Amino acid sequence: MSEAIALNWLSGQTVSVAGPVAAGLLIAISGLASAFAFDVVTFLASLVALMFIAPIPPHPGAARPGLRSIVEGLRFARARRVVMATFAIDLDAMIFGMPAALFPQLALTVFNTGAAGYGLLNAAPAVGAFVGAAFSGWVGRLRKPGRGVIVAVAGWGVAIAAFGLLTASFPLALLCLAFAGGADVVSGLLRASIVQLATPDHLRGRLSSMHSLVVTSGPRLGDAEAAAVAAVAGPQFSVVSGGVLCLIGLIFVVRLFPELAGYEHVAGGGHDVEPTEPGEPAEPSVGAAVSREAASAR
Numbered sequence: 001m002s003e004a005i006a007l008n009w010l011s012g013q014t015v016s017v018a019g020p021v022a023a024g025l026l027i028a029i030s031g032l033a034s035a036f037a038f039d040v041v042t043f044l045a046s047l048v049a050l051m052f053i054a055p056i057p058p059h060p061g062a063a064r065p066g067l068r069s070i071v072e073g074l075r076f077a078r079a080r081r082v083v084m085a086t087f088a089i090d091l092d093a094m095i096f097g098m099p100a101a102l103f104p105q106l107a108l109t110v111f112n113t114g115a116a117g118y119g120l121l122n123a124a125p126a127v128g129a130f131v132g133a134a135f136s137g138w139v140g141r142l143r144k145p146g147r148g149v150i151v152a153v154a155g156w157g158v159a160i161a162a163f164g165l166l167t168a169s170f171p172l173a174l175l176c177l178a179f180a181g182g183a184d185v186v187s188g189l190l191r192a193s194i195v196q197l198a199t200p201d202h203l204r205g206r207l208s209s210m211h212s213l214v215v216t217s218g219p220r221l222g223d224a225e226a227a228a229v230a231a232v233a234g235p236q237f238s239v240v241s242g243g244v245l246c247l248i249g250l251i252f253v254v255r256l257f258p259e260l261a262g263y264e265h266v267a268g269g270g271h272d273v274e275p276t277e278p279g280e281p282a283e284p285s286v287g288a289a290v291s292r293e294a295a296s297a298r
Contacts, residue, residue, distance in 0.1 A: 020119045082194060085146070086195055089250065094222045101222075101227050121174070128185070129181040129185040136185070139190060144262075146194065155183035157246035191211070192211065194263060
């Protein structure tokens with residue numbers, strides 16, 4: 001499961017690395033209008049390619065989409081606390097520790113690197129994520145992926161705070177962003193695998209959609225938070241405080257959802273366990289069946 005998720009991330013990060021660098025260079029060489037025109041052309045090419053993808057018919061036993069199916073998915077996520085923990089910890093990291101909205105101002109007024117520097121700031125996290133995804137084979141062997149998520153989010157928060165402090169050195173700042181991108185991809189792979197393995201087949205699509213909603217909305221909320229703080233206290237303070245708040249929020253999430261640190265997956269043994277109540281033995285999760293099927297298939 002984690003290997004397939006890593007491959008998907010790797011393909012996405014490949015484009016994420018090339019895109020910002022190409023955009024920054026294009027803006028520096030031929031101007032902003034040319035960059036937007038090129039963007040429109042590539043989007044049109046993507047839409048044309050989508051038209052040639054054959055439709056995938058729904059499974060005969062699949063539930064019809066509607067309000068009832070959404071409520072069922074939300075009810076399961078609320079009851080399955082380890083799933084809620086993955087949502088909460090990602091929102092913490094992205095809302096407080098995502099400084100992407102400040103990259104233009106940082107490139108122009110703090111690092112004094114112009115449009116090319118802005119492109120490098122955008123590309124640095126993607127480079128780290130690309131490297132992290134390319135060497136993520138060890139992720140699938142973790143017995144306690146929840147603890148891996150906690151460590152990865154802590155690394156993200158530290159790296160973002162360090163990025164804000166190292167404004168005197170542009171290369172070191174880029175290195176911090178790359179490290180943050182690597183930590184983020186490890187967190188993302190582990191969180192996605194937890195959601196997939198902790199969810200029964202008939203709800204996996206709905207939970208995956210919720211996971212995607214959290215992943216896409218968190219950075220946008222983070223952009224608003226970073227811009228609001230920067231408007232009051234400056235961009236550097238916004239970045240540093242965001243990293244620190246991410247670490248403080250991490251402590252609250254871990255205390256609120258102790259199930260995350262205790263979630264366990266025994267590789268090869270087909271056994272996912274999550275503590276129920278303090279003092280009670282852990283019980284196999286619904287992901288155990290998925291793991292057993294994968295193990296028998298191998």
